[in-house]
Amino acid sequence: MSELTAIGVLLGIIHQGIRLATPYLYAAIGETISQRAGVFNLGVEGIMLMGAFSGFYAVFETGNLLLGVLAAAVVGLLMGLLMSVVSITFHAEQGISGIGLYMFGLGASSLLFKTMLGTIEPVRGFPALRFCLSDDFCLANISVIGDIFFGYTALTYGAYLLVPIVWWVLNRTTWGLKIRAVGHNPEAADSLGVSVTAVRYASVMIGSMLAGVAGASLSIGLLNVFQEEMTNGIGFIAVALVYFGSWKPVGVLGGALLFAGVSALQLWVQVINLEIPSDLAVMLPYLLTIIALALPFRRSLQPGALGKPFSRGEG
Amino acid sequence: MKDRMWKMLLVLALLAALVACGGNNGTVNEPDTEVEEPANVVEEPVEEETAEEPAAEEEPAAEEPTGEMPEIEPVRIALVLASTVTDLAWSQSIYDSIINLQEMYGEDTVELAYTENMFNVTDAASAIRDYADSGYDIVIAHGAQYGTSLFEIAPDYPETTFAWGTSTNTGEAEGVSNVFAYEPRAQEGGYVSGVLAAHLTESRIIGVVGPVDAGDAKLHVDGFVAGVHAVDPEIQVNISFTGSFGDTSLAAEAANTHVSAGADVLTGSSQQVVGAVNVAAENGVPWLGIQSDQSPLGPDVVVASVLYDWVPTLLDMITSHQGGEYGGRVLQLTLANAGQRMIYDEGLPEEAVAAAEEARQGIIDGTVEIVAEPRN
Numbered sequence: 271m272s273e274l275t276a277i278g279v280l281l282g283i284i285h286q287g288i289r290l291a292t293p294y295l296y297a298a299i300g301e302t303i304s305q306r307a308g309v310f311n312l313g314v315e316g317i318m319l320m321g322a323f324s325g326f327y328a329v330f331e332t333g334n335l336l337l338g339v340l341a342a343a344v345v346g347l348l349m350g351l352l353m354s355v356v357s358i359t360f361h362a363e364q365g366i367s368g369i370g371l372y373m374f375g376l377g378a379s380s381l382l383f384k385t386m387l388g389t390i391e392p393v394r395g396f397p398a399l400r401f402c403l404s405d406d407f408c409l410a411n412i413s414v415i416g417d418i419f420f421g422y423t424a425l426t427y428g429a430y431l432l433v434p435i436v437w438w439v440l441n442r443t444t445w446g447l448k449i450r451a452v453g454h455n456p457e458a459a460d461s462l463g464v465s466v467t468a469v470r471y472a473s474v475m476i477g478s479m480l481a482g483v484a485g486a487s488l489s490i491g492l493l494n495v496f497q498e499e500m501t502n503g504i505g506f507i508a509v510a511l512v513y514f515g516s517w518k519p520v521g522v523l524g525g526a527l528l529f530a531g532v533s534a535l536q537l538w539v540q541v542i543n544l545e546i547p548s549d550l551a552v553m554l555p556y557l558l559t560i561i562a563l564a565l566p567f568r569r570s571l572q573p574g575a576l577g578k579p580f581s582r583g584e585g
Numbered sequence: 586m587k588d589r590m591w592k593m594l595l596v597l598a599l600l601a602a603l604v605a606c607g608g609n610n611g612t613v614n615e616p617d618t619e620v621e622e623p624a625n626v627v628e629e630p631v632e633e634e635t636a637e638e639p640a641a642e643e644e645p646a647a648e649e650p651t652g653e654m655p656e657i658e659p660v661r662i663a664l665v666l667a668s669t670v671t672d673l674a675w676s677q678s679i680y681d682s683i684i685n686l687q688e689m690y691g692e693d694t695v696e697l698a699y700t701e702n703m704f705n706v707t708d709a710a711s712a713i714r715d716y717a718d719s720g721y722d723i724v725i726a727h728g729a730q731y732g733t734s735l736f737e738i739a740p741d742y743p744e745t746t747f748a749w750g751t752s753t754n755t756g757e758a759e760g761v762s763n764v765f766a767y768e769p770r771a772q773e774g775g776y777v778s779g780v781l782a783a784h785l786t787e788s789r790i791i792g793v794v795g796p797v798d799a800g801d802a803k804l805h806v807d808g809f810v811a812g813v814h815a816v817d818p819e820i821q822v823n824i825s826f827t828g829s830f831g832d833t834s835l836a837a838e839a840a841n842t843h844v845s846a847g848a849d850v851l852t853g854s855s856q857q858v859v860g861a862v863n864v865a866a867e868n869g870v871p872w873l874g875i876q877s878d879q880s881p882l883g884p885d886v887v888v889a890s891v892l893y894d895w896v897p898t899l900l901d902m903i904t905s906h907q908g909g910e911y912g913g914r915v916l917q918l919t920l921a922n923a924g925q926r927m928i929y930d931e932g933l934p935e936e937a938v939a940a941a942e943e944a945r946q947g948i949i950d951g952t953v954e955i956v957a958e959p960r961n
Contacts, residue, residue, distance in 0.1 A: 502832045
């Protein structure tokens with residue numbers, strides 16, 4: 271197990287990249303839904319922190335993992351409601367209201383942590399699933415397939431399942447059609463009887479709910495601990511990933527895997543002692559993302575009405 | 586028109602809520618409400634230290650000034666931190682030490698106010714100036730990025746003592762005389778940890794989860810590698826840096842990488858190691874901590890910590906200030922002056938602890954020289 275073969279290193283990078291991409295994926299897919307409906311939510315980072323704390327605290331007090339995810343989802347939903355009221359009903363500038371929500375989440379999660387916990391505590395989060403069919407044989411132990419497909423937590427599997435589900439909802443259901451319509455041309459949608467406000471509210475709230483779950487995937491999925499500011503910018507990178515993925519779930523998946531994969535790569539590069547300075551290795555994920563962004567052959571699905579508040583009639 | 590009415594109502598509601606709850610929430614500057622809770626939490630590590638000390642330190646006891654409690658008059662200390670007091674690392678270590686001082690002398694003698702999350706230097710500069718204006722005797726800016734701000738502000742308050750670190754620059758070149766600079770000689774504690782790690786490893790591979798290759802972290806890693814190779818130059822020490830002090834998830838993945846590469850002892854520094862310690866706990870790999878007692882994260886896994894005890898340094902600053910010397914010196918935390926202390930878990934093999942103690946004594950005597958190996 272500890273032999274450093276080339277294939278071993280490669281499998282290590284793949285496995286860790288897939289795992290590390292989990293919070294990015296939840297947050298970015300959620301943001302995709304919200305942005306497709308025309309609202310961009312910069313508060314994802316704050317919602318993630320609140321979700322991380324809520325999920326952590328629920329598991330800390332009750333030991334029930336499902337309750338933790340539920341708590342994070344509900345908190346995300348409520349923060350999405352706040353964002354919706356301010357940005358959709360009150361027509362606030364979405365960038366500013368989003369940052370305000372981020373600051374609120376940052377401060378509130380720290381305050382709650384200090385008053386309700388006070389110190390860093392470990393917790394038993396989601397276990398890595400090895401799919402053991404019998405005492406001796408586990409699917410995760412199969413040499414190559416096991417490393418790539420098995421050994422992740424339920425939350426990680428959930429994140430990847432989300433991609434085809436959200437793709438299907440956006441492109442094959444009436445509800446998805448409404449979301450896309452409201453994001454591209456809300457006046458036309460409104461004239462056809464679609465409630466722009468209701469669809470946007472729902473999209474933002476669902477997106478925020480997923481951001482809350484993204485936070486929980488960090489605190490009770492990957493790290494089994496809550497620490498102030500533990501998201502460290504994942505929320506903002508998730509918003510950038512939506513742009514990177516051209517507002518398509520598949521594109522977002524690719525972006526998340528690229529970013530997380532290269533982050534895992536740079537860690538391995540430092541360990542196998544190639545003569546690369548650590549500072550250069552640390553730059554890699556960001557460098558590669560910028561290069562990929564500069565590639566020209568990507569069709570943009572940017573929603574036409576992204577960021578513009580809608581009001582019927584006088585405007 | 587209706588829009589505006591709703592907006593006004595919302596603003597009024599928010600204001601009402603603020604006024605109603607404003608009292609309890611309290612700003613971070615209020616020492617009373619904030620200091621209560623952590624005082625209970627800090628009890629544990631303090632007790633652990635004193636419990637471990639007689640076991641770990643037999644001979645060197647004579648050199649430790651632990652019995653000394655100099656007389657001090659009431660002093661007001663202000664602390665500006667880049668992260669939080671719960672980070673189980675750099676910031677928490679000095680906060681815990683000031684709390685210890687308060688327990689030693691009473692809260693009436695040692696008054697503390699602190700501001701967290703001042704990573705941004707401009708914000709920190711206004712906090713520092715505010716504290717100096719409010720008449721605090723000693724203003725500590727706990728981070729290597731605050732130097733320039735301090736040298737600008739210090740001349741305006743010649744009778745206030747300012748302090749910062751990790752650094753050895755007291756601003757003499759700029760004509761500043763009321764700034765102390767402090768520097769934990771992290772390579773010392775690192776060396777002792779390295780010796781301990783070398784005795785604990787069976788796979789002969791050790792992993793280091795670093796933040797940024799600079800400052801305190803760099804010194805620690807330098808010392809650690811030197812300590813490991815002093816025991817056995819053949820042991821492989823894999824070092825990786827995440828590029829940030831707070832990227833907890835990446836630190837966890839770094840630890841996973843080390844474990845996959847065969848490491849069976851891990852160490853690392855900065856507040857992000859919380860994720861790495863969790864990985865160590867999952868894999869049953871011993872962890873060597875630094876800066877604060879990180880054993881709450883995994884009692885079976887954190888087998889030793891290099892604790893930064895700022896009490897001697899703080900007392901030095903306080904007695905100097907009250908003696909009329911407001912700054913101008915470099916203060917160091919070393920093993921010799923009890924600024925750094927080793928905490929060992931009871932379950933460690935005796936010969937490993939003995940070797941570590943021998944190294945520690947060697948550093949204090951000066952017989953051990955720590956030479957940093959160049960990194961690529």
